[in-house]
Amino acid sequence: MTDNLKIAFIGNPNCGKTTLFNAYTGANLKTANWPGVTVEKKEGRFVFNQKNIFVTDLPGTYSLSSYTLEERLSRKYIIDEEADVIIDVVDASALERNLYLALQLIELRKPLVIALNMMDVVEERGMRINISKLSEMLGVKVIPVCARKRKGLDELMENVFEVFEKRDESREFNNLCFTYSDYIESKISEIVKRFETKYPYTKNHRWYAIKFLEHDDEVKKEYIINLDDIVEKNYEDEIIKQKYDFAENISHKVLINKTEKNLLTDKIDLAVTNQFFAIPIFFCIMTFIFFLTFFVGDYLKGYIEEGITIFSDCLLILLQKINCGEFVSSLIIDGIIAGVGGIITFLPNIFILFIGLAFLEDSGYMSRAAYAMDGIMSKIGLSGRAFIPMLLGFGCTVPAIMASRTLENSRDRLKTILITPFMSCSARLPIYLIISEIFFGDYAVFAAISMYIIGILMAVLVALILNKFKLFKEHSDLLIELPEYKIPNLRTVFIYAWEKVKDYLTKAGTTIFVASVILWFLLNFNINGFSGGMENSFAAEISKILIPVMTPLGLGNWQIITALISGIAAKEVVVSSMSILFNIANISSFEGRGKLYTALSEIGFSNINAYSFMLFSLLYIPCAATIGIIKKETGSFKWVCISLFLQFITAWSVSFLFYTVAVNI
Amino acid sequence: MNLIDGEKGFIYKVKSINLDERVKRRFEILGMIKDTDILILNKKRNGSIIIKLRGTRFAIGKKFAEGVEIGGVSD
Numbered sequence: 190m191t192d193n194l195k196i197a198f199i200g201n202p203n204c205g206k207t208t209l210f211n212a213y214t215g216a217n218l219k220t221a222n223w224p225g226v227t228v229e230k231k232e233g234r235f236v237f238n239q240k241n242i243f244v245t246d247l248p249g250t251y252s253l254s255s256y257t258l259e260e261r262l263s264r265k266y267i268i269d270e271e272a273d274v275i276i277d278v279v280d281a282s283a284l285e286r287n288l289y290l291a292l293q294l295i296e297l298r299k300p301l302v303i304a305l306n307m308m309d310v311v312e313e314r315g316m317r318i319n320i321s322k323l324s325e326m327l328g329v330k331v332i333p334v335c336a337r338k339r340k341g342l343d344e345l346m347e348n349v350f351e352v353f354e355k356r357d358e359s360r361e362f363n364n365l366c367f368t369y370s371d372y373i374e375s376k377i378s379e380i381v382k383r384f385e386t387k388y389p390y391t392k393n394h395r396w397y398a399i400k401f402l403e404h405d406d407e408v409k410k411e412y413i414i415n416l417d418d419i420v421e422k423n424y425e426d427e428i429i430k431q432k433y434d435f436a437e438n439i440s441h442k443v444l445i446n447k448t449e450k451n452l453l454t455d456k457i458d459l460a461v462t463n464q465f466f467a468i469p470i471f472f473c474i475m476t477f478i479f480f481l482t483f484f485v486g487d488y489l490k491g492y493i494e495e496g497i498t499i500f501s502d503c504l505l506i507l508l509q510k511i512n513c514g515e516f517v518s519s520l521i522i523d524g525i526i527a528g529v530g531g532i533i534t535f536l537p538n539i540f541i542l543f544i545g546l547a548f549l550e551d552s553g554y555m556s557r558a559a560y561a562m563d564g565i566m567s568k569i570g571l572s573g574r575a576f577i578p579m580l581l582g583f584g585c586t587v588p589a590i591m592a593s594r595t596l597e598n599s600r601d602r603l604k605t606i607l608i609t610p611f612m613s614c615s616a617r618l619p620i621y622l623i624i625s626e627i628f629f630g631d632y633a634v635f636a637a638i639s640m641y642i643i644g645i646l647m648a649v650l651v652a653l654i655l656n657k658f659k660l661f662k663e664h665s666d667l668l669i670e671l672p673e674y675k676i677p678n679l680r681t682v683f684i685y686a687w688e689k690v691k692d693y694l695t696k697a698g699t700t701i702f703v704a705s706v707i708l709w710f711l712l713n714f715n716i717n718g719f720s721g722g723m724e725n726s727f728a729a730e731i732s733k734i735l736i737p738v739m740t741p742l743g744l745g746n747w748q749i750i751t752a753l754i755s756g757i758a759a760k761e762v763v764v765s766s767m768s769i770l771f772n773i774a775n776i777s778s779f780e781g782r783g784k785l786y787t788a789l790s791e792i793g794f795s796n797i798n799a800y801s802f803m804l805f806s807l808l809y810i811p812c813a814a815t816i817g818i819i820k821k822e823t824g825s826f827k828w829v830c831i832s833l834f835l836q837f838i839t840a841w842s843v844s845f846l847f848y849t850v851a852v853n854i
Numbered sequence: 855m856n857l858i859d860g861e862k863g864f865i866y867k868v869k870s871i872n873l874d875e876r877v878k879r880r881f882e883i884l885g886m887i888k889d890t891d892i893l894i895l896n897k898k899r900n901g902s903i904i905i906k907l908r909g910t911r912f913a914i915g916k917k918f919a920e921g922v923e924i925g926g927v928s929d
Contacts (some may be wrong), residue, residue, distance in 0.1 A: 560913040565901040666915030
């Protein structure tokens with residue numbers, strides 16, 4: 190009996206795989222990327238019957254062909270036997286389609302258990318599934334589970350162990366749950382014979398034979414063998430059809446009371462995807478999310494501010510007591526606490542925004558938004574599907590750019606990558622909240638929301654300009670699954686939002702911490718050592734070079750320029766660096782805001798400059814992490830440079846236009 | 855006739871998919887193969903439609919809807 194077991198979850202998109210994964214691991218998971226690519230890899234660990242179980246959540250995929258990166262990654266993972274047992278999560282409410290992937294997995298002949306999820310949905314529809322019959326027909330264990338209600342979890346794991354213990358038996362057992370037509374089978378036998386001779390040590394020759402018949406690029410590349418006389422054409426059409434015929438046959442035999450009732454989803458969709466109401470409904474939902482982000486978030490923010498003030502005061506007393514000197518206490522209080530603390534206060538706003546986005550994703554609404562926006566998106570030369578990364582861009586640009594991977598066409602992907610940074614991410618939110626509260630009083634929320642709208646408009650405008658180039662003329666069409674609506678699973682939503690907040694906190698502890706320390710040094714030192722005044726510091730000298738460029742925007746001031754430059758490390762740093770620049774301990778508190786207002790007024794900053802500053806912050810060069818992900822996704826410095834140039838020019842032009850018009854009115 | 859010409863609320867049978875090979879394969883993997891039933895759930899003026907295929911709803915853009923040949927209407 191082993192003490193450790195490695196399992197992997199695989200399944201169609203929207204099959205409840207992530208909910209099942211979360212049900213086992215809770216928040217105890219690690220998100221990373223698959224080596225060398227930007228597809229997210231989730232790993233977790235839990236203990237079952239005193240054994241350590243390591244779980245990997247493979248990307249959601251409809252098949253194991255080698256068309257998409259996700260399919261290739263999952264397939265390679267399974268073939269290389271990186272997991273001891275594979276769990277195929279099957280959505281019982283869409284059995285036929287889910288069985289297609291299951292049949293492909295069975296053909297791989299690895300230790301496999303099927304977790305039949307969403308049994309509650311099936312029961313609600315008044316249907317039943319004959320599970321023992323299904324298991325018998327497929328030749329694998331089928332365990333009913335309900336991930337959302339955490340039912341059947343232990344039973345599934347017990348069976349996983351059983352399959353693992355008997356893995357050698359099942360591998361030896363020549364389990365063919367279904368065979369293709371005689372014609373295809375004769376082709377398979379012929380290929381197997383030839384393949385066995387050339388590659389006798391490769392396991393599961395039958396699977397490779399099927400892949401040769403499907404003209405699978407990956408397999409053909411890896412195994413050089415002449416099969417032209419047997420595989421005279423691509424048989425993939427035929428193989429898919431025969432698999433689906435079998436899936437249909439199974440579904441007919443195991444589904445009891447198969448009905449097509451007018452489901453709740455259809456009723457909701459009547460309104461939500463209605464050609465007149467779809468877009469207004471979408472805007473109402475987004476307005477509601479932003480209302481919660483701004484109003485409820487601000488209310489909660491007050492408590493955190495108080496906490497930070499108390500912490501900062503106590504620390505100051507402590508530092509004075511231990512006599513650590515002005516230098517160290519300035520670094521800690523004016524550098525680190527001002528920088529990092531200023532950012533932490535925005536946690537509630539950011540948490541709420543991510544909860545909102547998680548609700549949209551988990552409820553099944555996100556793909557409806559893609560459909561609703563398809564008409565508008567096609568006018569800017571993209572499919573409605575590209576709207577999802579853009580929408581996620583309100584949260585954080587990095588995962589949003591990663592989400593553009595779901596677009597099949599590389600040109601669509603590139604265009605989406607170029608316009609997504611214009612969508613205002615949550616890191617820019619602190620800038621708007623602080624500046625608009627100081628300068629726009631009662632209209633602060635409108636000033637902040639206008640940034641989101643301008644961000645969208647700029648993304649649209651840039652997309653329209655890109656359309657003029659030959660490269661971006663044609664775009665791929667929409668094809669997206671609209672899953673059943675469901676009440677979002679609180680656990681899933683919370684884990685999603687917590688993951689993002691954790692990232693935000695980690696950023697506060699790492700990037701923002703380091704940036705604050707560096708900035709503090711740059712602001713307090715010059716070539717002669719401790720400068721004694723920021724005016725003569727390194728930071729001031731560097732920023733002063735850019736004054737002529739920024740003066741036409743009303744931003745020709747070295748402090749403002751320093752804040753913007755340091756914002757390239759992470760956008761939150763714009764706020765934290767202002768705390769350091771103007772020596773304000775708790776910038777988002779009432780007193781802190783008052784101090785900032787006075788300091789900005791002293792350098793001649795009016796509300797026109799303030800709005801121009803917000804515009805520039807919205808549109809200028811993205812943060813270092815975004816630049817990194819653009820490089821990784823596009824794989825070329827050329828596109829990184831184009832993206833940076835595009836953003837800087839847009840930011841400069843919009844701020845310039847606004848400032849020029851506003852001061853002349 | 856093509857999918858784009860179908861009427862809301864009716865079930866059709868897929869005759870052929872006349873799209874780029876890769877796109878065609880994507881549709882096939884989702885279960886859209888010859889003789890499969892397709893129910894049209896919704897249609898927008900811009901041509902994008904929502905269909906139900908083997909119990910799952912999919913939103914399909916205009917160009918794709920033009921490339922799927924259907925026949926055999928039944929309500």
